[in-house]
Amino acid sequence: MTTTANETLASADLPQETDGSTPPSRKRRSSAVKLPTKESAAASKRRERTLTVLVPICVIATLIALWQIMVTVNDIPHYILPGPGLVVQSLLSDWHVLLPALWVTTKITLASLALALIGGGGMAILLVQSRWIETALYPITVILQVTPIIAIAPLILIYAPSTQAALLICAFVVAFFPILSNMVQGLKSVDHNLLNLFELYGASRWQTLIYLKLPASLPYFMTGLRIGGGLALIAAVVAEFAAGSAGAGSGLAFRLLESQFRLNISRLFAALFLLASLGVLIFALTSFISWWTLHRWHESSLKREN
Amino acid sequence: MVIAEQGSAESKTPSARSLKSSRPLVAMDNVSKVFSNGTLALSGMSMTVRPGEFISLLGPSGCGKSTALRIIAGLGDVSEGEIDWPSFRINSRGLPDGDISFVFQEPTLMPWQTVFGNVYLPLRLKGVSKKVASERILTALESVGLQDFADAYPRELSGGMKMRVSIARALVTEPKLLLMDEPFAALDEITRQKLNDDVLALWKATGITVIFVTHSVYESAYLANRIVVMKARPGRVHSDFPLHTSLERDAQYRTSEEYRQACAEVSAMLLEAMGGEEH
Ligand SMILES: Nc1ncnc2c1ncn2[C@@H]1O[C@H](COP(=O)(O)OP(=O)(O)O)[C@@H](O)[C@H]1O
Ligand SMILES: [Mg+2]
Numbered sequence: 001m002t003t004t005a006n007e008t009l010a011s012a013d014l015p016q017e018t019d020g021s022t023p024p025s026r027k028r029r030s031s032a033v034k035l036p037t038k039e040s041a042a043a044s045k046r047r048e049r050t051l052t053v054l055v056p057i058c059v060i061a062t063l064i065a066l067w068q069i070m071v072t073v074n075d076i077p078h079y080i081l082p083g084p085g086l087v088v089q090s091l092l093s094d095w096h097v098l099l100p101a102l103w104v105t106t107k108i109t110l111a112s113l114a115l116a117l118i119g120g121g122g123m124a125i126l127l128v129q130s131r132w133i134e135t136a137l138y139p140i141t142v143i144l145q146v147t148p149i150i151a152i153a154p155l156i157l158i159y160a161p162s163t164q165a166a167l168l169i170c171a172f173v174v175a176f177f178p179i180l181s182n183m184v185q186g187l188k189s190v191d192h193n194l195l196n197l198f199e200l201y202g203a204s205r206w207q208t209l210i211y212l213k214l215p216a217s218l219p220y221f222m223t224g225l226r227i228g229g230g231l232a233l234i235a236a237v238v239a240e241f242a243a244g245s246a247g248a249g250s251g252l253a254f255r256l257l258e259s260q261f262r263l264n265i266s267r268l269f270a271a272l273f274l275l276a277s278l279g280v281l282i283f284a285l286t287s288f289i290s291w292w293t294l295h296r297w298h299e300s301s302l303k304r305e306n
Numbered sequence: 307m308v309i310a311e312q313g314s315a316e317s318k319t320p321s322a323r324s325l326k327s328s329r330p331l332v333a334m335d336n337v338s339k340v341f342s343n344g345t346l347a348l349s350g351m352s353m354t355v356r357p358g359e360f361i362s363l364l365g366p367s368g369c370g371k372s373t374a375l376r377i378i379a380g381l382g383d384v385s386e387g388e389i390d391w392p393s394f395r396i397n398s399r400g401l402p403d404g405d406i407s408f409v410f411q412e413p414t415l416m417p418w419q420t421v422f423g424n425v426y427l428p429l430r431l432k433g434v435s436k437k438v439a440s441e442r443i444l445t446a447l448e449s450v451g452l453q454d455f456a457d458a459y460p461r462e463l464s465g466g467m468k469m470r471v472s473i474a475r476a477l478v479t480e481p482k483l484l485l486m487d488e489p490f491a492a493l494d495e496i497t498r499q500k501l502n503d504d505v506l507a508l509w510k511a512t513g514i515t516v517i518f519v520t521h522s523v524y525e526s527a528y529l530a531n532r533i534v535v536m537k538a539r540p541g542r543v544h545s546d547f548p549l550h551t552s553l554e555r556d557a558q559y560r561t562s563e564e565y566r567q568a569c570a571e572v573s574a575m576l577l578e579a580m581g582g583e584e585h
Pocket of ligand 1: 347370
């Protein structure tokens with residue numbers, strides 16, 4: 001255990017150690033006043049970027065190495081904990097099973113997220129049109145949100161035309177709410193003076209929505225997107241656990257369960273790895289979309305410069 | 307330097323500019339405003355705005371200056387009394403249709419639009435195409451000295467520059483009446499003086515009518531040719547008087563004896579308006 005902590009610490013310390021130009025002690029660094037030239041600023045920026053990529057890779061590599069060492073040293077049997085090598089092997093050999101499953105889960109997640117974006121965004125616009133619509137509909141959306149999806153899943157499974165459709169609905173229900181609530185908040189927090197300005201210039205409801213409310217709530221929508229993306233994947237997996245469906249159309253969650261039953265732990269890890277990769281990919285994609293749409297104007301996408 | 311006090315709230319014929327014959331822009335008669343929470347913000351406020359005036363609406367903070375200005379703009383209805391815009395086109399809701407511009411205390415720009423996009427807004431809402439509008443937008447930007455910043459985003463500008471964008475946006479429709487609600491209160495003194503000079507220059511060049519809300523005696527005395535001092539709780543006109551000077555209003559005027567005297571007298575009027583108030 002101590003070695004783990006030390007190893008991790010060492011790699012976390014990396015930026016300070018390799019950064020030769022700055023003194024290692026914190027005190028001296030903060031007191032050192034240096035006027036950066038243009039080149040040195042660009043160089044330090046490049047170095048910083050390299051380190052942001054390098055440091056996490058080092059940490060992960062260290063952890064994987066430790067895993068292998070632990071398995072080898074303790075001679076752990078592969079049906080209890082396979083080493084990373086075996087997992088990679090299983091990933092390659094079971095590719096024909098895992099790839100279609102990955103594809104199914106990806107499809108369900110992305111489709112449900114897309115539906116949730118349209119549904120949540122549209123519903124939010126509807127809700128803020130009138131207080132009565134909000135009063136009538138908001139409680140229902142809250143009830144949907146607070147009921148655990150795993151508890152509704154069996155019902156949805158009964159009524160949905162197919163398992164795939166059921167999974168889609170489950171993932172949709174879960175991703176829908178954060179998008180809705182963020183969007184409602186965004187639409188409501190428009191600068192009052194800008195609203196006054198639009199009124200002064202005789203803007204129609206439609207113009208106010210298109211030119212003011214929608215762009216103003218874009219940052220909130222993007223927050224909803226990032227949260228919703230993660231939740232959609234979780235819900236797609238959880239719902240598939242509940243469904244326990246087998247066969248060609250099954251996703252990664254079913255492959256996880258199946259591997260567990262068969263004590264094929266290395267395949268379980270391989271499936272888990274794919275699931276985690278999918279999660280990371282969705283996170284990266286939604287974060288990128290968010291950054292790309294906002295970076296030119298929104299404070300949250302700006303780097304603080306003092 | 308003449309400060310001719312013309313009595314208090316009852317006086318409705320203030321301007322000494324030779325424009326008395328023309329129709330007023332705004333006629334506010336005995337207007338009261340009660341907010342939904344019961345606050346009586348204005349009570350029996352009367353005021354007539356004539357073309358070409360530079361009115362400074364002066365009063366302690368919370369006395370209802372912003373409320374009055376918004377009512378003049380047609381934003382928010384009056385609870386009692388009447389407001390009329392005899393010189394403006396009136397829309398179906400009985401409110402002035404364009405021709406009035408507003409500059410708020412904050413720049414109130416859309417951060418997702420460039421400077422160009424922000425100034426384009428009033429024209430865009432009127433359905434003017436970008437192509438047709440672009441010349442007017444550039445003219446407006448030129449008039450505030452920002453022609454080189456059309457493609458910048460608001461976050462890239464300083465506070466003073468943002469305020470200039472806000473003014474350019476107000477001018478792009480070539481309005482008859484420009485309402486400014488403590489527009490430069492958040493800026494530093496030097497920037498404020500510069501912008502005050504710019505507004506004065508615009509007023510002289512275009513003949514636009516300006517109502518300039520401020521709680522600064524010095525700003526009032528420097529800018530306005532008519533001063534309306536308000537009294538608080540409830541908000542109403544305390545005194546309404548023209549302010550003339552034989553000098554050009556510029557840096558020299560700031561240091562002149564005449565300006566000093568004007569400040570003293572406006573200040574005295576403000577004190578009188580605040581008199582009897584607990585502090
Ligand atoms: N939307 C509102 N609802 C309730 N009270 C308000 C509102 N706006 C302003 N008031 C009140 O009306 C009074 C006048 O406000 P305002 O016109 O903003 O004053 P000023 O601009 O002179 O500082 C204040 O007492 C203020 O609290
Ligand atoms: Mg105010």
